[in-house]
Amino acid sequence: MISPLLSRSLVVVLQPLSENALLQIIERALRDPELGLGRYHVEMDVEAMMSLVAFANGDARVALNALEFAVLHTAPGPDGDIHMSKGALATALQKKSLRYDKGGEEHYNIISAFIKSLRDSDPDGALYWLARMLEAGESPRFIARRMVILASEDIGNADPMALVVATAVAQAVELIGLPECRLNLAQVATYLASCPKDNASYAGLQEATADVEEHGNLPVPLHLRNAPTELMKELGYGKGYRYVHEDPAARTEQTHLPEKLGKKKYYRPKKREDR
Structure with missing residues (x-):
């Protein structure tokens, strides 16, 4: 729902019914011969009722629809009554359906x-x-x-x-x-x-992205640029780049960020005891 429509609406949050409330609704449905299932003479044990309550997951409509389906698909006993046990309920419903709306x-x-x-x-x-x-x-x-x-x-x-x-x-x-x-x-x-936890890569990327959005296309330092042509070399592309395998000190002494960002740190891994 969009915000303008939501601001003009009365929002009512429907909470799941309690177990006791569902039990009362189920018992009333079993007794009522006109609006409920009383005419079918259903004997439902406590274990079956609790199983139905769990199945309904706080929704009375689910409970009543499942109860009606189970009663109509369970054959009466020799005495003419329908004996609804937990097993009979499970057989009628075949498989418990959990509340899980993939789009909700x-x-x-x-x-x-x-x-x-x-x-x-x-x-x-x-x-x-x-x-x-x-x-x-x-x-x-x-x-x-x-x-x-x-x-x-x-x-x-x-x-x-x-x-x-x-x-x-x-x-x-x-x-x-x-x-x-x-x-x-x-x-x-x-x-x-x-596993130990550390979101330093994620947090660093978020910070770097914020700088990209704020500062735009900052120029690549000349010593980090590619120089495939003589003209680019004459313009200073790649000049002064220190090859770390031959010059290990370049790892810490050589800059790798645009000049405007200086020596900013994005990646800050946690110490092992903090993970």
Whole structure:
């Protein structure tokens, strides 16, 4: 929703219903013979009700639609009543469907929780959110791509193998596919979560980009310029460049930034104890 329209609207945030509220709604639906399912004489045990509550994930519409579907697809017993156990409910619904709209808020909430678990070095959180995405049908390619990005953004040179490992899982996803590639994703998620962290490359690039945007096309120092022609050499291109393999001191004494930026530092890797 665009900001002008949002500013003229009343925004109502709908919160998920509590377990007790959902239980009351389910029990009322089972008892009501006119508006509910009372005419089917359903006996539903507590375990099945709790399973349905978990399935609904705070949404009464999901609970009622699933309950109606399960009742209509479960044969009555010899006594004429429908006995709804957890197993019968699972059989009727066949497979639990997790709330996960790939184009909506929950999609971004869960991938955010996954990435932050990796960044915060919590392999348990990473595995849980990974499982949530996979069970809900998220593309393993999407998950692998996000881990490749994180390997450079949040781990960087604290463990250069992180990028190699993350790239390997992206290849494994293409080679193996579901369901087996779940194991590859889990291995790499726990590896990345266990790595030391350093975002110095990412932060340095952000700072350098800001300078490029602020200062524009600053001239390349003459000693760093390429000189493929005699005219360029006469103009001073490449003059004074010190070849570091022959002159190791050039590493620190020779400038590599435009004159306006001086000896500015972009890359500031963390000390090992700070990672």
